[in-house]
Amino acid sequence: MPRALWTGSLSFGLVNVPVQLLSAARDLDYHFHELHEKDKVRIEQRRFCSKEDVEVLFEEVAHAYDLNGKQVIVTDAELASVEPRKTRTIDIEAFVELADVDPIYFDHPYLVAPAGDSEGTLRAYRLLVEVMERTKRVALGRFVMRTKEYLAALRVRDGGLTLSTMLFHDEIRPTKPIPTGGQKPAKKQVDHAVALIEALSTDWDPSSYEDCYRERLRRVIESKRKRRKIEVPEAEREPKPAPDLMAALERALENVRAGKHPRAEAEANGSSNGDGDLVGLSREQLYERAQKEDIPGRTKMSKKQLVDALSGGEPGGR
Amino acid sequence: MPPRSIWNGTITFGLVNVPVKLYSAIESKTVHFSEVHAKDGAQLEHRRICPKEGKEVDYDEVVKGYEVSPDQYVILEKDEVKAAAGDRGKVVHLTEFVDAEEIDPVFFDRTYFVGSRDAKDAYRLLHEALRRSGRAGIGRFTFHDREYLVAVRALDDVIALHTLRFHDEVVSPDELDIPSGQRGPAAREVKMAAQLVESLDEDFRPERYEDSYRNSVLDLIKRKAAGKEIDLVAQEEPDHDDLAAALEASLGGGGGR
Numbered sequence: 001m002p003r004a005l006w007t008g009s010l011s012f013g014l015v016n017v018p019v020q021l022l023s024a025a026r027d028l029d030y031h032f033h034e035l036h037e038k039d040k041v042r043i044e045q046r047r048f049c050s051k052e053d054v055e056v057l058f059e060e061v062a063h064a065y066d067l068n069g070k071q072v073i074v075t076d077a078e079l080a081s082v083e084p085r086k087t088r089t090i091d092i093e094a095f096v097e098l099a100d101v102d103p104i105y106f107d108h109p110y111l112v113a114p115a116g117d118s119e120g121t122l123r124a125y126r127l128l129v130e131v132m133e134r135t136k137r138v139a140l141g142r143f144v145m146r147t148k149e150y151l152a153a154l155r156v157r158d159g160g161l162t163l164s165t166m167l168f169h170d171e172i173r174p175t176k177p178i179p180t181g182g183q184k185p186a187k188k189q190v191d192h193a194v195a196l197i198e199a200l201s202t203d204w205d206p207s208s209y210e211d212c213y214r215e216r217l218r219r220v221i222e223s224k225r226k227r228r229k230i231e232v233p234e235a236e237r238e239p240k241p242a243p244d245l246m247a248a249l250e251r252a253l254e255n256v257r258a259g260k261h262p263r264a265e266a267e268a269n270g271s272s273n274g275d276g277d278l279v280g281l282s283r284e285q286l287y288e289r290a291q292k293e294d295i296p297g298r299t300k301m302s303k304k305q306l307v308d309a310l311s312g313g314e315p316g317g318r
Numbered sequence: 319m320p321p322r323s324i325w326n327g328t329i330t331f332g333l334v335n336v337p338v339k340l341y342s343a344i345e346s347k348t349v350h351f352s353e354v355h356a357k358d359g360a361q362l363e364h365r366r367i368c369p370k371e372g373k374e375v376d377y378d379e380v381v382k383g384y385e386v387s388p389d390q391y392v393i394l395e396k397d398e399v400k401a402a403a404g405d406r407g408k409v410v411h412l413t414e415f416v417d418a419e420e421i422d423p424v425f426f427d428r429t430y431f432v433g434s435r436d437a438k439d440a441y442r443l444l445h446e447a448l449r450r451s452g453r454a455g456i457g458r459f460t461f462h463d464r465e466y467l468v469a470v471r472a473l474d475d476v477i478a479l480h481t482l483r484f485h486d487e488v489v490s491p492d493e494l495d496i497p498s499g500q501r502g503p504a505a506r507e508v509k510m511a512a513q514l515v516e517s518l519d520e521d522f523r524p525e526r527y528e529d530s531y532r533n534s535v536l537d538l539i540k541r542k543a544a545g546k547e548i549d550l551v552a553q554e555e556p557d558h559d560d561l562a563a564a565l566e567a568s569l570g571g572g573g574g575r
Contacts, residue, residue: 002489013514013568015561024424024489032382032399035391036368036375040383043366043375047353051360063351064359065539071359072543074351081550082534095515096522103423103480104343104473105524113494122499123507124561130503131511137519140527148348149531160491162424168532169524171347175476177321178341179433182441193447196332197415201453204416206425206485212458213465214484216402221384225392231401238328238408239335241439252332262332263411 006145007115008088010128010154017124018116019090021145024109024162030217083144090143090152090163098138098155105153105166112154112161125161132156140166192249199256208283210303239266261285286310323433329444329470329477331412331455336444337435340479344429349535403463410468410479412455418471421454425469425482432470432477441477448472503561510565517569 004020011017034043047056063079065072114125132139132155139154150165185193223229242248252262281289286306290298295309323339330336353362366375382399383391434441448455449472459468459479466481503511542548 012511014564015511015568016564022489022494025483026487026489028484028487030384032384032394033391034366034380035383035393036370037379037381039368039370040391040393041368041370042383043380044369045364046367047362048365049355049358049360050363051355051358056355056362060356061353061362062356062359064354065349065351067539067543070543071354072539073354073356073359074539074542077550078538078542078548079535081548082531082538084531084534092518095519099419100522101423102473103421103426104429104478106423106426109424109488111489111491111494113491113496117497117499119500120561122497123501123503125496126499127503127507127511127561130508131515134508135512135515137515140522144531149529151527151529157422157424158490158492160494160496162491164423166527167344168347168527168529170529171345173321173341173343173345173431175431175474178431178476179339179435180441180445180476181434182436182439182443185440185443185446189443190446190450193331193334193443194451197447197451197453197455200332200413201415201417201451204420206482206488209456209467209482209484211467211484211486212404213402216404217399220394220398220402221392224394224398225386234405235407236405236409238337239330241328241335241337241436242333245334245440245443248333252334256332262413263330266333 004113004115005110006143008090008143009115010090010092010112010141012092012128012139015124015127016089017128018114018121019112019125019161020115021110021112021163024111028211028214030214030221079147083147084142084149090141090154092139092141092154094140095132095135095137096140098136101138101153104172106164107167108165110163110165112163129156129159129161132161189246189249192246192253196249196253196256196262199253200262215304261288324430325461326435327408327410329410329412329432329455329457331444334440334443336440338441338477339433339435341431341433343431343478347529347532349532349539400463403460404458404465406458406465407460410457410459410470412457412470414456415451415453416456416469418452418454418469421469421482424488427466427481427483429481430479431473432479445472445475445477448477507562507565510562510569514565514568 002022004022006021008019009016010019035041036043047061048054049056062073062075065074114121141152141154143150143152151168152163152165154161154163156162251265255264256262283303283306286303287298289310290301290306293310298306298309301309321341323341325340328335328337354360355362366377366380367373368375382394382396384394385391448470454469454471457468457470459466459481467484469480469482471478538548
């Protein structure tokens with residue numbers, strides 16, 4: 001089991017369930033260190049006093065806040081004194097419908113697991129899962145992690161409890177100043193656009209999308225390791241708005257209905273990326289290309305295998 | 319003051335190209351402190367130091383190192399890292415559409431508001447079509463030399479763009495092997511708990527929730543500025559009660575709160 005980021009108890013009425021929080025987001029990014037080009041030594045970030053130009057040790061660092069131009073220095077102990085008292089509890093205050101909470105409010109996701117395997121703890125945890133699943137509700141509560149109090153939403157996902165920290169309402173910017181101009185669409189245009197969207201619709205299947213950036217970065221690192229030259233792809237030109245909106249909608253819809261890529265014309269005109277970046281294409285698009293190039297065994301190939309086959313079967317070689 | 323846009327580009331669906339601007343939708347209100355030297359209150363600067371030479375290093379002399387084994391690095395120039403960004407810096411093709419409500423909130427990462435760039439463009443058409451279909455367009459978006467998977471949907475009167483986590487970046491509770499225990503909760507306990515959920519049921523009204531911690535930190539700063547003495551208080555742990563008795567007491571006590 002991954003490391004718990006927080007342990008405490010989930011408080012529901014007068015029931016307390018000892019729980020631990022684990023991150024529900026995994027960091028799979030490639031991380032780089034800054035090195036000094038000359039000697040390949042890892043660079044260290046050190047603090048310097050801007051006034052004295054001397055290095056400052058961690059113990060000599062204080063936290064300052066600019067209160068209308070006046071500098072106020074606050075110590076860690078003083079900050080700790082304003083943490084809410086029940087700092088080891090997630091207090092459930094209310095239950096709301098999941099559909100009512102816009103996902104814009106959700107910040108970081110955590111898994112909530114029972115802490116320890118005592119019979120009472122497991123039973124109370126199961127009780128909460130069962131009752132929330134049955135009522136299709138989200139529990140709202142507050143808790144303190146590290147030095148911040150969070151509003152949290154708890155809900156059932158895949159048979160376990162998931163907690164998301166939430167943004168406060170005033171942290172979401174108003175939409176009013178956002179320019180939403182443009183011509184008011186005619187009903188017929190909207191009908192066509194909706195038909196196009198429906199024709200391009202599919203079930204949400206998160207596993208069908210790979211992190212192409214991560215994959216390309218892996219290839220860049222691999223190529224560099226093998227001392228191959230890295231080629232920087234040419235940027236795709238920004239397409240211009242179509243002069244005749246209705247004609248563009250109709251043509252795209254015809255393309256989709258004929259089993260073609262909706263942007264078939266645009267691709268042929270070279271305004272798209274041609275065969276520049278295979279990793280960014282969907283499996284369907286890759287399959288189409290594999291068909292054209294008559295690549296054997298293409299029907300059973302995964303997305304990654306298609307990319308490799310289309311790029312000459314040599315990963316990292318492009 | 320109109321907000322400042324952070325990205326200019328084009329969103330496409332089918333053969334319709336919509337020139338747009340992006341705005342950040344989120345503004346963290348966490349109270350941030352700057353680091354100062356305790357002795358003289360002077361601002362601190364972070365400087366890059368080469369520990370071998372003991373000297374400050376200019377950013378031009380910095381390369382990126384990917385550690386393949388302890389102290390063994392594959393060296394990449396900053397431009398080589400950028401090569402992984404792909405070739406779509408200025409365009410988001412919405413290639414597929416899904417039911418917006420089907421995307422579990424756990425996938426949503428950051429949110430941006432999409433604004434129109436031109437009075438003659440198809441912004442409102444895309445907005446209206448997304449709103450009416452209840453669908454979110456899925457595409458790829460490149461920002462600061464990094465590509466993201468995004469969901470584009472209608473949110474009130476604007477179009478919102480959410481960066482999404484990839485499936486392998488999301489941890490499922492199944493991976494934890496949570497023990498199920500000897501016996502599940504009794505029917506009576508489930509019934510009481512359901513009653514308790516019902517008694518706490520309400521509509522989601524985000525403005526009801528204030529960031530009380532933020533307020534106390536700001537209050538602390540004001541008291542400190544006024545030269546007041548700060549009390550350092552202790553915290554307490556809650557007790558663990560008998561499950562059925564606790565549920566009964568919660569319900570008996572007028573909804574628990």
